[in-house]
Amino acid sequence: MPETNPPIDISRLSLAEIEAAVAAQRRPPVERWNPRHCGHSGMRIDREGRWWHEGRPIERAALVRLFASVLRREEDGSHVLVTPAEKLDIDVDFAALRVVAMTIEGSGEAQRIALQLNTGEALVVGPDHPLTVREELPLVAVRGGLEASFERPVYFELAELALAADPPGVWSGGRFFPLGPS
Known part of the structure; x- marks a missing residue:
């Protein structure tokens, strides 16, 4: 799946350029998706921001970006990965x-x-x-x-x-x- 939102490198941009790049990005409407809960993803984000799946680090940055694009925080403070078809819990140690x-x-x-x-x-x-x-x-x-x-x-x-x-x-x-x- 090709990446629709390439990373923004702020080191080479003015604030106006950063704001324009942010405005141009499109995010999945995760706040509008309310599928049934399907269980736990087997994933965790540790206190240092590293993503893990079933005890193994997720090394591919593009994969982390993909998962982060469908990450949502629920009203009770828990975190989920959500698509139009399913919702899976993900453990977050401090901040996602x-x-x-x-x-x-x-x-x-x-x-x-x-x-x-x-x-x-x-x-x-x-x-x-x-x-x-x-x-x-x-x-x-x-x-x-x-x-x-x-x-x-x-x-x-x-x-x-x-x-x-x-x-x-x-x-x-x-x-x-x-x-x-x-």
């Missing part, structure tokens, strides 16, 4: 997705932060993709209740940016996201 790169344009209240995910998706932090903190770790809302945690280098980059503000936090998309202790 991972932020692997960050780029920043502007400063202060005009600052905008774009993030690249391990699935090749990208987003701009703002009202539609807010930053939150859980277990003292930053998370970003991605889509449909899914969240992404941060790879260590990106976490440190975000922390350095947040600690330069008083109170600690970052601006993006016209909104301030506090990231310090509450």
Whole structure:
């Protein structure tokens, strides 16, 4: 099956180009699919964002992107892989997705932060993709209740940016996201 949404590499794009690339992507309408529950997928996403099937790592990035495209978080907080015909549980240790790169344009209240995910998706932090903190770790809302945690280098980059503000936090998309202790 050919990939319809190639990965977005934010390192070579401006924020305007990133937003255009995101807008051009088409996602399966998983929020509208309500098939019967068929059991467990035998899959797990560990705390580091690695995907596993029956105890073996899924090594092919394209396969992870495919599964991530049909991943949904249910109202009870559980995660499922969903198609028009079936719904299968998938275990998620912390957050389903991972932020692997960050780029920043502007400063202060005009600052905008774009993030690249391990699935090749990208987003701009703002009202539609807010930053939150859980277990003292930053998370970003991605889509449909899914969240992404941060790879260590990106976490440190975000922390350095947040600690330069008083109170600690970052601006993006016209909104301030506090990231310090509450």
